[in-house]
Amino acid sequence: MAGLIPSLALALSSVPFAASGSAAADRTGETDIVTTATDALQRMTVPVRIGGGGTYRFLVDTGAQNTVISNELAARLALPETGTALVMGVAGQVRVGVVTLDDLGLGRRNFGGLTAPMLKQNDIGADGIVGLDSLQKQRVVLDFRRGLIAIGDVEEERESGYDIVVHARRRSGQLIITQARIDGVKVDVVIDTGSDSSIGNLALAAALAHRGPVTTGRLSSVTGQEIATEIAMSRELLIGPLKLQNVSIAYTDAPPFAALGLAGRPAILLGMSELRAFKRVAIDFSERKILFDFDLAEPDKPTGDRH
Numbered sequence: 001m002a003g004l005i006p007s008l009a010l011a012l013s014s015v016p017f018a019a020s021g022s023a024a025a026d027r028t029g030e031t032d033i034v035t036t037a038t039d040a041l042q043r044m045t046v047p048v049r050i051g052g053g054g055t056y057r058f059l060v061d062t063g064a065q066n067t068v069i070s071n072e073l074a075a076r077l078a079l080p081e082t083g084t085a086l087v088m089g090v091a092g093q094v095r096v097g098v099v100t101l102d103d104l105g106l107g108r109r110n111f112g113g114l115t116a117p118m119l120k121q122n123d124i125g126a127d128g129i130v131g132l133d134s135l136q137k138q139r140v141v142l143d144f145r146r147g148l149i150a151i152g153d154v155e156e157e158r159e160s161g162y163d164i165v166v167h168a169r170r171r172s173g174q175l176i177i178t179q180a181r182i183d184g185v186k187v188d189v190v191i192d193t194g195s196d197s198s199i200g201n202l203a204l205a206a207a208l209a210h211r212g213p214v215t216t217g218r219l220s221s222v223t224g225q226e227i228a229t230e231i232a233m234s235r236e237l238l239i240g241p242l243k244l245q246n247v248s249i250a251y252t253d254a255p256p257f258a259a260l261g262l263a264g265r266p267a268i269l270l271g272m273s274e275l276r277a278f279k280r281v282a283i284d285f286s287e288r289k290i291l292f293d294f295d296l297a298e299p300d301k302p303t304g305d306r307h
Contacts, residue, residue: 043196043272044142045126046149049105050077056127060149061194062140062283063256063269064131065173067101067114068222070121073128074099087117089221090199090254106130107151123222129194132173132285139284142193144276162282162291164242170288171260177290181238182247183208188267189239190260191283191290195271198249199229204266205251208234219252227252237274242292244274 047055056073069079079099086095101114111134121127141150168175177189182200185207192199199219214232221227229252237244249268257263275281282291 043125044149044193046106046130048128048130049103050101051103052105053077054105058128058130059124059126059194060140060142061129061131061192062135063174063190063192063194064129065133067104067111067116067131067134068119068124068129069099069101069116070124070127071118072121074118081118082115085115085117087119087223088255088259089223089225090195090219090252090256091221091225091227092223092255094223094225104134106134109151119222120224123220123224129222135283135285136173137286139282139286141280141282142275143280145279162280162293164240164292166240166242166290166292168288168290174260175283175285175288175290176260176262177239179240182234182249182266182268183236185266187237188262188265189237190262190267190269191275191281192269192271193275195269197273198247198271199254199269200249200251201257201263201267202251202253203264204249204268205230207266208232217250219250219254227254237268237270239292244277247274 044060045057046060048058049055050069050073058067079101081097082100083098084095085098086093096117096119098115098117101116102112104111104114114133116128135151139150139152141148141152143150166177166179168177170176174190177191180187180189182204185204187200187204212232214230217229217231218226219229229250231248231250234247234249235245237247253263254269256269257267260267278292278294280291280293282289282293284291
């Protein structure tokens with residue numbers, strides 16, 4: 001029996017992404033460099049300000065459509081509940097209260113008009129979550145070696161310094177990589193920095209019927225729910241010319257796959273256990289690109305053709 005593998009909410013299903021994705025951002029015209037910390041699961045957190053106060057530790061989650069705040073922090077800040085919404089996590093859905101964040105500061109950027117559901121701090125593992133509604137139209141660079149996150153306007157950033165650039169398609173705010181294969185099976189890939197582990201759907205499990213030894217475990221979600229899973233090792237994941245070897249995948253019928261229209265074909269949420277093999281990963285939401293940077297001279301690192 002494997003231990004719990006926490007993973008975060010993907011979607012706020014009763015509030016359309018555009019409602020909170022339309023939040024205004026006051027940008028400085030420069031790239032912000034934010035020092036990160038890591039939680040017990042090696043996920044990246046950043047300091048944020050709310051209403052000019054703080055800072056508070058928020059998890060950076062590219063798998064979450066909406067920014068989230070913990071019940072405890074919302075109560076401490078006396079934020080009034082403005083309604084309810086149905087939050088979808090990897091283990092199901094739950095209706096929770098929501099608040100409006102009129103001023104969320106990250107680096108030198110400030111975001112307003114964010115509809116934020118409230119979840120328990122113990123389930124989140126942080127004071128809140130920075131979701132896609134705060135990251136759209138920008139390039140987010142996760143620098144694992146230096147422990148930094150860079151947030152910049154897309155036109156300021158270039159592709160130089162990255163080994164591989166992969167184009168993606170957009171659905172519900174998510175960027176989905178389609179030119180990928182796991183052990184020869186074509187698979188759609190979503191970059192999910194809110195999960196420590198990679199999660200595959202049942203269509204991928206069926207396609208990889210001979211996937212070797214399988215152990216069982218349970219996934220726990222920020223919603224406080226759990227779902228059973230089978231865990232197996234795949235030999236290699238190919239993303240364009242990029243190769244990742246020995247990828248551990250937790251297979252389950254997680255609701256976010258259906259929400260993204262990915263339940264019927266093999267798909268995977270690629271978590272931090274694989275992403276940390278790189279020096280940097282850049283997610284360019286406006287140009288719909290994922291950029292990977294790795295050092296070919298270092299042992300046990302991904303391989304690929306340099307661009």
